[in-house]
Amino acid sequence: MGHSFLEESLSVLERTPAVLDSLLRGLPEGWTAADEGPGTWSPYVVVGHLIHLEKTDWMVRLGIILEHGAARPFDPVDREAQMRLGGERDLGEMLDEFARLRRENLARLRALELGEDELAREGRHPGLGVVTARQLLATWTAHDMAHLVQVGRVMAKRYRDEVGPWAQYLSVMN
Amino acid sequence: MGHSFLEESLSVLERTPAVLDSLLRGLPEGWTAADEGPGTWSPYVVVGHLIHLEKTDWMVRLGIILEHGAARPFDPVDREAQMRLGGERDLGEMLDEFARLRRENLARLRALELGEDELAREGRHPGLGVVTARQLLATWTAHDMAHLVQVGRVMAKRYRDEVGPWAQYLSVMN
Numbered sequence: 001m002g003h004s005f006l007e008e009s010l011s012v013l014e015r016t017p018a019v020l021d022s023l024l025r026g027l028p029e030g031w032t033a034a035d036e037g038p039g040t041w042s043p044y045v046v047v048g049h050l051i052h053l054e055k056t057d058w059m060v061r062l063g064i065i066l067e068h069g070a071a072r073p074f075d076p077v078d079r080e081a082q083m084r085l086g087g088e089r090d091l092g093e094m095l096d097e098f099a100r101l102r103r104e105n106l107a108r109l110r111a112l113e114l115g116e117d118e119l120a121r122e123g124r125h126p127g128l129g130v131v132t133a134r135q136l137l138a139t140w141t142a143h144d145m146a147h148l149v150q151v152g153r154v155m156a157k158r159y160r161d162e163v164g165p166w167a168q169y170l171s172v173m174n
Numbered sequence: 175m176g177h178s179f180l181e182e183s184l185s186v187l188e189r190t191p192a193v194l195d196s197l198l199r200g201l202p203e204g205w206t207a208a209d210e211g212p213g214t215w216s217p218y219v220v221v222g223h224l225i226h227l228e229k230t231d232w233m234v235r236l237g238i239i240l241e242h243g244a245a246r247p248f249d250p251v252d253r254e255a256q257m258r259l260g261g262e263r264d265l266g267e268m269l270d271e272f273a274r275l276r277r278e279n280l281a282r283l284r285a286l287e288l289g290e291d292e293l294a295r296e297g298r299h300p301g302l303g304v305v306t307a308r309q310l311l312a313t314w315t316a317h318d319m320a321h322l323v324q325v326g327r328v329m330a331k332r333y334r335d336e337v338g339p340w341a342q343y344l345s346v347m348n
Binding site for chain 1: 177186189195202205305309312313315316317322326339
């Protein structure tokens, strides 16, 4: 039957800091500060967002589910917090912080030794209503990949004009 | 003025093998063999495709441009070659081969010490017509990012059902 849902999810969650580190550390600012237009996120901003959510979202919400169930709604998460960072912090330091926070969060998650019963526990999302611990962990995992997609897309689109006629073969440019 | 076009491109091209290695090496097959339906590519297939193009596309075409200009069209590239691999090769070996081929190709590219004149040299694409060496190198770079987007998207979508109501917040699922 292969790996459990929890192990499959952890296998992605534990890799994300190294993936972003490999891609972004030391990369020229032309890439890390690129975005898709006003109000959109650069790779730099994405890393700030991931740090913010390690502190305020995933494991915090899992704790609320395990302690209170659906009786106590999650606190809303500020999805724009990192936009106010202003780009003062060094990206290398931010990648270090993200890696540390993720490592600590996954150590706490592993220590909980969640079984099927705990994964089925319900919580209450302020906008989405009833969700389960398993759905929360799946979303944490998919959210990493969604932002990897975003970073790759922003970087590809930086070269939209540079690729000339090849743009028609690269659907990511559209 | 920051980095030159060539240095900016190399900074991405040289990172891609480590990015894919960080993401895919040792990952459960449920992730590396996942795809988006019949005829679509898994992360495993994407790595095979990138290997094939290191051997047959980018530096080969650059060589044709520098030697023959637009007088000699590029040979067509088989974009489905990796679909016939059949999944027999170990993904770790494939990641090793991709890293080695890319390292060798970038060493050759650096040794050419291309200046603005060489980057402006024209070649002839069998489908797209006249293109430049600079556009070819930009496409190589953007193509890496396009496939990183694809890998992240395939992996995120594997959890489309698992995330439950959160799917509506994750545009990558659609």
